[in-house]
Amino acid sequence: MDYIIETNNITKKYGDFIAVNSVNLKVPNNSVYGILGPNGAGKTTLISMLCTILRPTGGSATVNGYDVVKNAREVRASIGIVFQSRALDDILTGREHLDMHASLYGVPGEIRKKRIDEVLDLIDLGEKADEYTKTYSGGMKRRLEIGRGLVHHPRVLFLDEPTLGLDPQTREKIWEYITKLNQEEDITVLMTTHYMEEADQLCDEVAIINQGKIIKSDSPINLKRELKADTITVKVNKPESFVQKVKTLDYVHKVFEDDSTIKLMVERGENLVPPLVNFANKNGIVVESIELQHPNLEDVFISYTGTSITEGR
Amino acid sequence: MAEIEGIYIIWLREMKRFVRYRSRILTSVVTPLLWLLIFGTGLGSAIRFGGIPGGYQAFIYPGIIGQTILFTSIFSGVSVIIDRQYGFLKEILVAPIARPSIVFGKAIGISTTAVIQGIILLLLSFVVGVQMTPLIFIASILLMIPISVGLAGVGLLIASFTDSMEGFNLIMSFVVLPIFLLSGALFPVTGLPNFLQVTVYLDPLTYGVDALRHIILGQGAIPLHISVIVILVFAVVMVFLSALMFSKKEQELM
Numbered sequence: 001m002d003y004i005i006e007t008n009n010i011t012k013k014y015g016d017f018i019a020v021n022s023v024n025l026k027v028p029n030n031s032v033y034g035i036l037g038p039n040g041a042g043k044t045t046l047i048s049m050l051c052t053i054l055r056p057t058g059g060s061a062t063v064n065g066y067d068v069v070k071n072a073r074e075v076r077a078s079i080g081i082v083f084q085s086r087a088l089d090d091i092l093t094g095r096e097h098l099d100m101h102a103s104l105y106g107v108p109g110e111i112r113k114k115r116i117d118e119v120l121d122l123i124d125l126g127e128k129a130d131e132y133t134k135t136y137s138g139g140m141k142r143r144l145e146i147g148r149g150l151v152h153h154p155r156v157l158f159l160d161e162p163t164l165g166l167d168p169q170t171r172e173k174i175w176e177y178i179t180k181l182n183q184e185e186d187i188t189v190l191m192t193t194h195y196m197e198e199a200d201q202l203c204d205e206v207a208i209i210n211q212g213k214i215i216k217s218d219s220p221i222n223l224k225r226e227l228k229a230d231t232i233t234v235k236v237n238k239p240e241s242f243v244q245k246v247k248t249l250d251y252v253h254k255v256f257e258d259d260s261t262i263k264l265m266v267e268r269g270e271n272l273v274p275p276l277v278n279f280a281n282k283n284g285i286v287v288e289s290i291e292l293q294h295p296n297l298e299d300v301f302i303s304y305t306g307t308s309i310t311e312g313r
Numbered sequence: 314m315a316e317i318e319g320i321y322i323i324w325l326r327e328m329k330r331f332v333r334y335r336s337r338i339l340t341s342v343v344t345p346l347l348w349l350l351i352f353g354t355g356l357g358s359a360i361r362f363g364g365i366p367g368g369y370q371a372f373i374y375p376g377i378i379g380q381t382i383l384f385t386s387i388f389s390g391v392s393v394i395i396d397r398q399y400g401f402l403k404e405i406l407v408a409p410i411a412r413p414s415i416v417f418g419k420a421i422g423i424s425t426t427a428v429i430q431g432i433i434l435l436l437l438s439f440v441v442g443v444q445m446t447p448l449i450f451i452a453s454i455l456l457m458i459p460i461s462v463g464l465a466g467v468g469l470l471i472a473s474f475t476d477s478m479e480g481f482n483l484i485m486s487f488v489v490l491p492i493f494l495l496s497g498a499l500f501p502v503t504g505l506p507n508f509l510q511v512t513v514y515l516d517p518l519t520y521g522v523d524a525l526r527h528i529i530l531g532q533g534a535i536p537l538h539i540s541v542i543v544i545l546v547f548a549v550v551m552v553f554l555s556a557l558m559f560s561k562k563e564q565e566l567m
Contacts, residue, residue: 051407053567077409087400091333092326103322104408106315148404 004029004064004156004188005050011058012045019045021212022059027156027190027205032182034203035192036297038309042212043192044084047160050190051081064155077105080149084160086141090134094125094144097133098151105152115151122181123147139170146177150185157181159191163198171198178202194309196297206297210305223300228253230269230295232276234262235288242285249279269294319410320418327389327422331429341385341430342437345377349441352499353377365530367442374441375525376498378434378453379460379518382427383496386461387489389423390468390555394475397566406567413556420465420552427461428454443529452528456541459548460521464492466551473558473566496522503534517547 005027012020020042027033035043048054050063052072061068064078088097098116107115120129123143133141142162149157162178163171179202182189193199199206200220207217216223236242243262247255251272254265266272269292280287301309331337349370357369365371396402405415435453438445471484495509496518505513513519524540527533533540559566 053403053407053564055564073409076407081407083400083403085400087404089326089330089396089399089401091330096329100322100326101404101408103318104405104410106318106409 002029003027005033005061005190007050007059007061009059010046010049010056010061012042012049012054013057018212020049020056023209023212023214025061025207025214025217027188030182030186030188031204032178032189032191032202034199034206035190035209036194036196036199036206036301036309037192037209038194038307041194041209043194043209044160045212046209047158047190047192051079051158052076077152078155080152080154080157082142082145082149082157082159082162084164087145088133088141091132093131094129094133094136094140095120097144097148101148102151107152115153119147119151122150122184123177137170138166139173142166142170142174143177146174146181150181150187153185154187156188156190159189161192161194163193163195171195175202196301196309200297208301208304215304216300220297223297224295225268227295227300227303228267229299230266231293232264232266232269232272233291233293234264234276234280235260235290236262236280237286237288241283242280245283245285246276246279316411316414319408319414320421323405323415323418324422324425327419327426331426338430341381342433344384345381345434346437346440348377348380349374353441365532370441371443371530372501372526373499374438374443375529376496376522378431378457378525379496379498379522380493381430381434382457382461382521383464383493383518384489385427385430386423386464387468387471387484387492389426390419390465390470391472391475391481391484393419393469393472394478397472397476398478403567406563412560412563416466416469416552416556416559419469420462420555423465423468424458424461427465428457431457431461438529449528453525456521456524456528456544459544460518463517463544463548463551466548466555469555470551470558473555473562492516492518495519497534498522501534517543520544520547 003026005025007023007025009022009024010020011018011022023046035046037043045054049056050061050068052068052075055069063075066074066078068075095116098119099112102112102116123146125140125144128136128140133144136144146159146162163174166174175198178189181187203220205217205219206223208215239257239260239262243255243257246252246264251266252264256263273290273292277287277290298308353370353373360369362369362372393402432454435445435450471488495513495516497513502513502519502523520535520540520543523533523535524537524544527537527540
């Protein structure tokens with residue numbers, strides 16, 4: 001199976017409002033796949049349909065080869081879920097949460113203890129594992145929830161906004177865990193996020209969703225490359241003559257002068273740094289510094305939706 | 314096997330919650346004692362209540378046991394709403410386990426906590442001067458099980474229709490108190506005005522209290538075997554109905 005999740009025009013309507021509009025998704029096995037979009041774009045609705053929490057009003061989807069409506073139970077057995085909102089019981093310990101989850105998912109008793117220890121090791125709860133979760137910090141609660149989603153060796157782990165509301169340090173920690181588990185466990189991760197950096201750093205492939213529709217999906221590198229908008233920033237000893245001459249080069253799309261620095265808009269900038277330096281030398285200009293900048297996903301998002309992700313509806 | 318495991322773990326959670334919220338255990342014993350000692354003594358001295366050794370206090374003793382089971386069972390059932398608000402119900406409902414198993418695990422968990430409270434009250438029978446024998450003790454426990462399972466079913470059924478605790482007062486006024494007051498816990502169910510007589514016999518707890526009174530005090534208004542049959546049918550129907558609602562409404566509950 002190349003694709004662990006496939007959707008075919010999956011749609012969710014609430015009256016006249018179309019929350020998810022004919023989405024076709026193909027998630028490669030063992031990848032980290034991101035669904036990127038602003039709040040209210042339909043991310044959670046989409047993921048909820050794949051998790052069997054919501055029933056689609058149109059189209060279909062398979063997860064691990066099972067239909068999300070007809071074989072809901074098999075789908076449930078194949079997946080682990082970390083909800084956007086907390087889903088912990090204050091008065092149970094971390095270990096008890098994992099144990100309860102293992103029982104509900106039919107993890108055989110003889111391997112249960114070992115598996116729980118493995119997971120506790122992965123999420124680094126340490127001694128807190130045997131304390132009530134009401135004493136946990138936000139990051140620990142999230143880690144416990146991620147760990148819980150893993151206990152029964154699911155084929156797919158769904159993470160709905162895994163770092164929402166966490167401070168930057170904790171967020172980076174969670175990113176580390178997600179990367180680590182994707183390497184150590186035989187698992188596909190499907191996550192939603194509205195943090196650009198998160199999608200950029202973690203995901204092998206990203207689908208951009210806006211107003212219920214998937215606008216574009218590809219790897220973050222390709223998405224950015226497709227914008228054809230790398231920026232090369234240079235400092236030279238003779239700015240005026242450099243600007244004049246560099247404008248004649250056909251691989252330079254635009255030139256901006258900003259005090260002592262010059263910004264050149266180019267495509268595939270990584271290949272153009274050496275020729276630019278040579279070009280300057282040939283014309284008797286000394287390059288003092290040169291810097292290459294790729295566009296970020298925010299730029300990608302703006303170019304496809306016309307709005308920035310934080311302004312989006 | 315997986316289902317039994319699931320039922321067990323849901324039951325186990327109910328037990329852990331019961332043991333860990335110590336204040337709940339305390340109130341569950343103190344409240345009935347207040348009824349017995351203050352209300353029972355107070356009203357008992359104001360009215361003539363012949364026929365039973367121990368008088369009015371002894372008369373309401375089975376009723377107060379019924380009341381304790383009623384409150385614990387319905388409120389624990391309704392507490393599923395809180396689980397839902399905290400998102401924990403979702404975690405249980407997305408598990409690959411049959412919906413009726415979830416309801417069943419919850420119902421027997423609640424029943425166990427209610428019966429434990431009932432047992433504590435049985436052990437305190439000396440307070441109201443009621444004779445307790447091993448046979449009465451065991452027969453009472455056996456009766457409390459279906460009563461509490463049925464009432465837990467009522468609570469779960471209400472929870473499946475309610476999505477916030479705002480309805481809590483409504484449940485108190487329109488479900489719990491009428492069931493309690495109409496059950497004959499505090500007065501004899503014979504010789505009442507017609508309209509009251511009918512509603513009293515429609516109340517499932519009437520049969521529970523009367524059966525308990527039969528066993529504990531040796532007298533009741535309804536033949537014991539009829540009460541037992543009504544209680545058993547009530548328990549089965551309620552658990553069946555709430556299992557049905559949880560299966561039907563699972564999407565809304567998640």
